[in-house]
Amino acid sequence: MSDETDRRDPGDVGPGFMDAAELTIREGIARYVIGFVLASLLTAASFYVLNTSLIWGPGIPVALIVLAIAQMGVHLVFFLHINTAPDNTNNVLALAFGVLIVALVIAGSLWIMDHLNQNMMPMHQMMQMQR
């Protein structure tokens, strides 16, 4: 094992790799710093939005979810190095499939459970029937 080497093919990128092209240390650090600053700003914005009157009250959860999705995007691009470079296609396709399943599970559960709730007899009526 110890004499085994992994040659870096500049044309191939796995997730988590810096880039197809070799980055200098300075560029590598700069990338993480940009990601960190953006993520911090979005996090701060999330906590700010929570107690603000700038946004219409019922819209706050929507704003929070938008900010969270934006932050996940920042993490994916700057920390996990998932981007749109052609050599990243496999990683992006796997991610797209993952996002599809996650969206189906969450949206589907909420949708179905909400319908069941609406179609259910109100609790006090059910109590009366059991008497």
Place this chain on the structure above:
Amino acid sequence: MSATDTPFERAGDPYRVGRSRDWVSTGAGRGHVYATGHGEGGPASKRVIVGYGFWIFLLSDIVMFSAFFAAHAVLQTATAGGPSGRELFNLWSIVAQTAFLLVSSFTCGLSAVATEARNQLWTQVALLVTGLFGLGFLVLEGRDFAGMVMQGAGPDRSAFLSSLFAVVGLHGLHVSAGLLWLGTMMAQIFVKGFRADILRRLVCFNLFWHALDIIWVALFTVVYLIGLGR
């Protein structure tokens, strides 16, 4: 032939998406002569395959988390007369946990830069800082959990609290496993150096730690912030 004058760049194809064996053998473009991972040139390097495989695992892990999130989203109002999130959550503890995990994700990235530069000292330092912030996160989360259980708001109080402890606890378990992994990676780098197999494990660990932070983003938004706003 200069680097700007390859057949690919002339054809407006700087990334050589449309590369074929002919181009690779005749053109002296940016790529290797051995175009691994592009079908014709043979299999991709082990490093790429390991990274890709771990990425698939992470995505499946995220799919599992999505089920826990869906359960929590459905049960968020099912407090059964017990305390709701607004009464239980401590905003400043959540802020601190978020900051700790974000900083640890950042230093984990810096450790990857140090690893690329094959710098043992800075890799170890960055990994140590990552681990300490991860530990701080776990301590704060454990304190929050203990406080809630003491108030009689344990996972057995209501469906809301069951789902809360399940999804947050699952993330906490992942962080604990990550810390264990981090410790073993530090020892392996120390003893074995930057061997090819160790480097692959480090790539996987980095992916794992960053993915944990992505899940935390969803968690503090959906569970804590929206829960507090209710």
